[in-house]
Amino acid sequence: MVPFRKMHGLGNDFVVLDARRADLPITPRRAAAIADRRFGVGCDQFIVLEPGLDGADVFMRIRNPDGSEAGACGNATRCIASLVAAESGRDRVVVRTIAGDLPVERLPGGLWRADMGPARLGWRDVPLAREVDTLHLPIGRDGVADPAACSMGNPHVTFFVPDLGAVPVTALGPVFEHDALLPERANIGFAQVLSPDHIRLEVWERSAGRTLACGSAACAAIVNAARRGLTGRRAAVALPGGTLQMEWRADGHVLMTGPVATAFTGMLDLGAYPA
Numbered sequence: 001m002v003p004f005r006k007m008h009g010l011g012n013d014f015v016v017l018d019a020r021r022a023d024l025p026i027t028p029r030r031a032a033a034i035a036d037r038r039f040g041v042g043c044d045q046f047i048v049l050e051p052g053l054d055g056a057d058v059f060m061r062i063r064n065p066d067g068s069e070a071g072a073c074g075n076a077t078r079c080i081a082s083l084v085a086a087e088s089g090r091d092r093v094v095v096r097t098i099a100g101d102l103p104v105e106r107l108p109g110g111l112w113r114a115d116m117g118p119a120r121l122g123w124r125d126v127p128l129a130r131e132v133d134t135l136h137l138p139i140g141r142d143g144v145a146d147p148a149a150c151s152m153g154n155p156h157v158t159f160f161v162p163d164l165g166a167v168p169v170t171a172l173g174p175v176f177e178h179d180a181l182l183p184e185r186a187n188i189g190f191a192q193v194l195s196p197d198h199i200r201l202e203v204w205e206r207s208a209g210r211t212l213a214c215g216s217a218a219c220a221a222i223v224n225a226a227r228r229g230l231t232g233r234r235a236a237v238a239l240p241g242g243t244l245q246m247e248w249r250a251d252g253h254v255l256m257t258g259p260v261a262t263a264f265t266g267m268l269d270l271g272a273y274p275a
């Protein structure tokens with residue numbers, strides 16, 4: 001039996017296991033089984049904490065509900081930073097991922113600000129299957145078309161739409177996720193720009209499907225909206241689960257501010273799940 005924690009950022013939820021002191025027998029298949037909402041605990045992402053070495057306070061391994069590994073998770077970055085900060089009594093911590101080191105700081109009012117690193121804008125960065133301008137991808141269907149792409153350590157595509165309520169997110173999301181231009185698939189954002197500092201966003205996440213919030217997709221949304229001249233470099237991004245404050249800093253890094261929450265803690269019998 002191992003203790004686990006169920007956390008979420010704006011309803012984007014995580015099972016968090018701690019493998020910092022002792023290794024845990026987690027395989028992609030076992031993670032997927034635990035992530036199942038009916039046969040397991042259920043979560044959008046499965047997070048394992050590993051020791052943070054030289055300069056990092058913790059290493060955060062991120063898995064999708066199908067067991068595949070992801071390079072970024074904005075909402076989990078804040079949640080895990082808040083855990084590690086509480087242990088050490090510090091207000092600033094560094095969360096390491098396979099894509100880089102993410103400094104996170106505590107702000108007043110229960111908010112946490114993560115430096116999600118630089119947005120990467122090249123076609124190889126996303127990655128795309130061939131050389132295409134990442135500001136205008138030749139992908140579209142049913143009038144939802146011409147998205148922009150970038151990488152936040154994981155692949156993102158952002159469609160700009162005039163009326164988010166009219167977009168069939170769960171029908172179009174998986175079609176775009178699997179477009180031949182996206183060899184590693186992608187997280188698909190549908191953004192409606194309400195004003196130069198306010199974006200509404202719905203996300204179809206790679207592997208996880210429609211989620212209530214996606215921090216890295218909010219990063220991609222502000223970057224791609226600003227690149228298109230639709231917004232400035234700071235905006236509130238309103239997701240179904242709540243709002244994140246975003247800034248694409250002049251040096252290319254994306255700052256994301258939002259809340260963290262623990263829903264419950266419990267004990268998990270890892271042996272009850274396939275290895």
Ligand SMILES: N[C@H](CCC[C@H](N)C(=O)O)C(=O)O
Nearest residue numbers: 073074075154206214215216
């Ligand atoms: N929910 C996460 C992103 C998960 C991304 C994952 N679905 C991928 O395959 O890249 C966030 O807050 O940024």
